[in-house]
Amino acid sequence: MRDALPIDVVVGDYVQLTNGGGGQLKGVCPFHDEKSASFYVSPSKGVFHCFGCQESGDTITFLQKIEHFSFAEAVERMAAQANITLRYEEGGYNSRGQQGERTRLVEAHKVAAAYYREQLEGPEAEIGRAFLAERGFDAAAAAHFGVGYAPAGWEHLVRHLRGKGFTDREILQGGLASQGQRGGLIDRFRGRLVWPIRDVAGEVVGFGARRLREDDNGPKYLNTPETPIYKKSHVLYGIDLAKKEIAKSGRAVVVEGYTDVMACHLSGVTTAVATCGTAFAEDHIKIIRRLLMDTSSYRGETVFTFDGDAAGQKAALRAFEDDQKFAARTSIAISPGGMDPCELRLAQGDEAVRELIANPVPLFEFALRSTVARHRVDAAEGRAAALEEAAPIVAKIKDPSIRHEYAVQLAGLLGILDEQFVVRRVAQISRRQRETPQQQRGQQHGQSARRQPSPPPAAPAQPAFRLDGRDPARFVERELLKLALQHPELVSPAFDQYGEDEFVPPPYAAVRRAIAKAGGTTYGATNAAFLPLVQEAAEDGRVRALVTELTVEPIRTRRKPDAIYAGEFLVKLRRASVRRRVDEVRAHLQRLGNRATPEELAPVQQELWALQQYDDNLRTRGAAGL
Numbered sequence: 001m002r003d004a005l006p007i008d009v010v011v012g013d014y015v016q017l018t019n020g021g022g023g024q025l026k027g028v029c030p031f032h033d034e035k036s037a038s039f040y041v042s043p044s045k046g047v048f049h050c051f052g053c054q055e056s057g058d059t060i061t062f063l064q065k066i067e068h069f070s071f072a073e074a075v076e077r078m079a080a081q082a083n084i085t086l087r088y089e090e091g092g093y094n095s096r097g098q099q100g101e102r103t104r105l106v107e108a109h110k111v112a113a114a115y116y117r118e119q120l121e122g123p124e125a126e127i128g129r130a131f132l133a134e135r136g137f138d139a140a141a142a143a144h145f146g147v148g149y150a151p152a153g154w155e156h157l158v159r160h161l162r163g164k165g166f167t168d169r170e171i172l173q174g175g176l177a178s179q180g181q182r183g184g185l186i187d188r189f190r191g192r193l194v195w196p197i198r199d200v201a202g203e204v205v206g207f208g209a210r211r212l213r214e215d216d217n218g219p220k221y222l223n224t225p226e227t228p229i230y231k232k233s234h235v236l237y238g239i240d241l242a243k244k245e246i247a248k249s250g251r252a253v254v255v256e257g258y259t260d261v262m263a264c265h266l267s268g269v270t271t272a273v274a275t276c277g278t279a280f281a282e283d284h285i286k287i288i289r290r291l292l293m294d295t296s297s298y299r300g301e302t303v304f305t306f307d308g309d310a311a312g313q314k315a316a317l318r319a320f321e322d323d324q325k326f327a328a329r330t331s332i333a334i335s336p337g338g339m340d341p342c343e344l345r346l347a348q349g350d351e352a353v354r355e356l357i358a359n360p361v362p363l364f365e366f367a368l369r370s371t372v373a374r375h376r377v378d379a380a381e382g383r384a385a386a387l388e389e390a391a392p393i394v395a396k397i398k399d400p401s402i403r404h405e406y407a408v409q410l411a412g413l414l415g416i417l418d419e420q421f422v423v424r425r426v427a428q429i430s431r432r433q434r435e436t437p438q439q440q441r442g443q444q445h446g447q448s449a450r451r452q453p454s455p456p457p458a459a460p461a462q463p464a465f466r467l468d469g470r471d472p473a474r475f476v477e478r479e480l481l482k483l484a485l486q487h488p489e490l491v492s493p494a495f496d497q498y499g500e501d502e503f504v505p506p507p508y509a510a511v512r513r514a515i516a517k518a519g520g521t522t523y524g525a526t527n528a529a530f531l532p533l534v535q536e537a538a539e540d541g542r543v544r545a546l547v548t549e550l551t552v553e554p555i556r557t558r559r560k561p562d563a564i565y566a567g568e569f570l571v572k573l574r575r576a577s578v579r580r581r582v583d584e585v586r587a588h589l590q591r592l593g594n595r596a597t598p599e600e601l602a603p604v605q606q607e608l609w610a611l612q613q614y615d616d617n618l619r620t621r622g623a624a625g626l
Contacts, residue, residue, distance in 0.1 A: 004082040007059045008043045013201045014066055016247035016293040017041060022486075022554035022561065028290050030066055031055045037293060040552040045486065045531050049545075049552040056548035073100030077201075105174040105229045108166050109204040112176055113196040115160050116148025116207075125149035127212050128193040135259055136346045137266075145195065145241075145262055150209060152191035155184070175206065175224040188224075191216060195258045197224070197276055198240040200287065206230035208237065208258055208276055221257075223277040233283040236273040237261055245270045246291045250300035253333075253357055254280055254288075255341055260305070263342040267353035272341075280304075301329040303360045305341060331360030364406055367393050372413045383414045387425065390414075395430035403430065476576060477508050478550070480569045483561065484515055485531065485551045488524030490566035494626050496520035502577040507546055514538045514547060567623030574626060578615045582608065 008017055008025055020026030020040050029039035029050045038052040049056040055065060063074035078084075080103075119125055120142060128149045132142055141147075150157065158177050162168070168185055171177045177185040192209035199205050206224030224230045238261040246252045253272040255261055264272030275284060292300035335344050335356050345353045371390045376382035390410055397403040404423060411422040481503070483491050496516070500509045515521065517537035524530030531551060538544040555561045585608045592600060617625040 004078050004084055005059060006043055007046045007048065007062070008041055010059050010078070010081075011041050011048060011062055013243070015039065015290045018293060020554055022557070024552055024554045028293055029053060029055070030286075030290050033286070040554070042486070042552040045551045047531070047548045047551050049549045051549070051553070054545065054549075056545050056552075067102075069102060070100050073102045076100055076103040081201075101173075102229055104166070104170055105227065106203050106205065108161060108170055108174050108176060109196075109206070109229075111161060111164050111166075112157060112207070113146055113148065113204045115157060116150055116194045116196075117143070117146060118148075119151055120147065120149040122149070122151075124151060131193055131210070131212055135263075135342055137259075137262060141262060141266055145258075145265075146204075148194045148196070150187065150189035150192050150194050154180075154186045154190070157187045157189075158185045173227065175227045175230060189222065192222065195237065197230070197235055197237055199235060200239050200243060202240040205235065206232075206276070210258075221277060232276050232278045233281055234287075235276055236284055236287055237276050238265070238273045239287065241265060242271050242273050243291050246288070247293070250292060251303065252288045252292060252300070253303045253305065254284075255305045257340070257342070259342040260340050263345040264353060264357070267341070267345055267350035269341075269354060269357050301331060303331045303333055303357055304363070305333045305335075305356070330363040332363050332366045333357055333360040334366075364393070364397060364402075365409070368406065368410055368413060372410075377414050383416060386414055387416070387422065391422070391426050391429050392433070394426045395433055474505060474508070475556075476569055476572045477503050477505070479556060480566075480573050481508060481511050481515075482550045482553055482555055483566050483569065484521050484524070485534065485547065486555065487561055487566070488521035488530060489526075490561060490563050491570060492521035492525040494570050494623070496522055498573065498577075502573055507543070510539055510543045511547055511550065514543060570626060571618050571622055575615055575618050578611055578618070582611050582615070585611065 011017065011027075014030050015027040017025040017027045018037075020037075023042070023044060025041045025043065026037045027039050027041075028034060028037050029052055031039075031050060032053040032055075034052050039048065039050045041048045047056065047058050048062055057065070059078065060071065060074045063069050063077055064071065067074075067077070069077065120128060129139075129142075132138075132147065137147075155177075158168075158171060161171050161176065171185060172179065176188060178188050180186045189207060189209040191213055193212060195208045195210075196204045197206040197208055206227070206229075208224075209222045211218060211220050211222070223232065226232065237258055242252070242265075249271055251271050253264060253269055255264060255272050255274045257274055261272045261274045264270075273288075275281075288302060292302070333356050335341075335352075339347060341353050341356065344356060368390055371393060372386045375386035375389070377386055387410070390413075391407075394403060394406045394410055397406060403426065407423045407426040408419050410426070411417075411419040414422070416422055480491065480495070484495050488495075498512070500512050500516075503509045503512045514534050514537040515524075518524070518530060518533035519527070524534075531547075534547055535544050538547055555565075557565050559565070585604060589601070589604055589608070592604065614625075
């Protein structure tokens, strides 16, 4: 099953991958926050490794870690994507009793989404079709986004799902129904227009439902509650449709509602997404950063669109608070008159929506203008109050040159002629923001030191198993092991003659042992199962993780690795081993001293001469001298 889907296809649903060199792909790690891409994938070997947080594994492991799947659920997800029918040990094909809980809940949502779409065509759903038409969405648009209609009855969906073999427990657990006062199940969504909410892989995990009738006393929008498969802070509506274009264009557009996403996509802005009944927050940032490949070396853009009213401005300022969590530029687009994208499209057409998104205002600038606008800057007191509120906003900007530019701009907005006064004030606050936490820690440490006795001496640190992959002293060993794992045909059969002692660090020696137990590079040169066998032969999880790390780390050559490059490292490692032995033999001679007999000296001198001849032969002939 691990080979059913290429690992880059599976990982690519969550992370934008680019060329990492040496046949590897790289991206922003989905398992920890980082500002540089240290997450590598090896398509040819089917494994991934993050050099930042050390997470590693194969396709199934990736799905288990990122989706919190069980092993069975990860296999079922891959089987579904690859159109493979699973056969369970008991119960035949696709035995419902043995399917993972998540798989069953996703399947229930898939059936529910199809049911709602079908209901949109019925006479009762006329009110829903009219709602869509009034906002400029025809039947084709509804079908593209999977919009459906939930009948007004109490248990239409419940009966439909029961007929498809789903239990009441599954229906209730998935948030598709709620418990009635008499203990029975009732449909959660009734008499409403329904949008399916999909995860980044395109699976329906929840729904958002819009009130249509005045006698509906529920909220305007009703969403799926938190369930084992739906966490509103972990999903973005439209992400399944927008992810490829976000990665391609380097721009993400965040709007406020489902109809805004529809309007943007139909207008040609196919990078639009929206939150699902919650504010845009840190977990949403992580989703977008991975798709933007948002790193300090690559600066994409995230554009927020909010209504121009007070609530919309407040939402924009909340987004500003999260700005520093992006490396990308963050901007805001507010249309004249405060119309949202759906209203703008209806009033002025598709071009107006495209124009709105194409000309956003930097979020810093918007935050400054919004802050200053709350004060009467025609009076000295108002200017002073505005400066004290706005200066900390500018002080948060990390880039010094951009911070200076905005300080000057702030002086202009306030009407303060002495620009340097504002620049100095911003710089003072910026220093205070950086220094205060350190000073507090220092004060706390000083107080603690005065109150408490000195701690006992620390125990000697245990040697770390992991090695610094950038250590030049270990470069040759690391590169040769990478070649043996990634391109065994280039180092075979010479590599198999190298002893464990030629790899000095114990972790590298352990990898060498695992390669030998798996049949060596001679076996690996002609057998695709080589890498899994090396993993199985590894002594423990640490060695397996190091094997994966070496498998995905790019070979450090600008050209494609070949026999000449491999030969250079075979020679370098052997010469290093020979020179270590030469030093040992010389030390032995030194210890023997002048009192040694000719019989004692002869074999030692002979070995030294042979080692020196061998080293000279390697130096002049290269790999041919091995």
